[in-house]
Amino acid sequence: MLPNIDLLEKELETLNTREKVLNDELSVLLSNQDSFERQMISIKNLVPALQIITQDAHNLSNTISFTAALADNISGKVRELDVTKSRVVACLQRAKDIIDLKKCTDGVKKALEDEEYEEAAAHIHRYLNIDAASLQLSSDPAEGSSLHQALLSLDDAEKK
Numbered sequence: 001m002l003p004n005i006d007l008l009e010k011e012l013e014t015l016n017t018r019e020k021v022l023n024d025e026l027s028v029l030l031s032n033q034d035s036f037e038r039q040m041i042s043i044k045n046l047v048p049a050l051q052i053i054t055q056d057a058h059n060l061s062n063t064i065s066f067t068a069a070l071a072d073n074i075s076g077k078v079r080e081l082d083v084t085k086s087r088v089v090a091c092l093q094r095a096k097d098i099i100d101l102k103k104c105t106d107g108v109k110k111a112l113e114d115e116e117y118e119e120a121a122a123h124i125h126r127y128l129n130i131d132a133a134s135l136q137l138s139s140d141p142a143e144g145s146s147l148h149q150a151l152l153s154l155d156d157a158e159k160k
Contacts, residue, residue: 097130104130105150127154 104127111120 093131100130101127101150101154105153108154124154 104123107123108120108127111117111123
């Protein structure tokens with residue numbers, strides 16, 4: 001049986017239409033080829049710039065990391081200095097209190113010898129205002145002994 005001519009003609013017409021559509025699409029693509037080539041060249045030209053930007057970003061990241069580590073280090077040193085400063089201030093206060101204690105002790109002894117009881121009371125009052133925590137005995141036996149003697153002397157004078 002021979003294929004139907006009408007059917008074949010219809011198929012031929014469909015194929016011709018399809019060929020025309022494909023040719024039109026191909027023409028559009030070929031006409032845009034110059035534009036695509038220019039865009040590809042632009043993209044290729046961007047690659048070195050992107051590599052430079054990537055390297056710069058990496059360098060910046062390293063610099064920031066180094067700066068952060070340096071800031072942490074400096075912050076630690078500042079904390080150490082702050083602790084040291086507070087110890088020095090406490091030491092100076094202790095020295096001042098020890099000097100005051102010595103003056104009070106000497107003042108009380110002299111005032112009692114001279115029978116100046118009001119002056120002795122003033123020295124005892126001054127002694128009582130000295131921070132007791134700062135007068136804790138030190139690890140130095142000589143200083144600890146003299147402090148202990150001064151405290152005993154003032155306590156005895158206070159009782160009188």
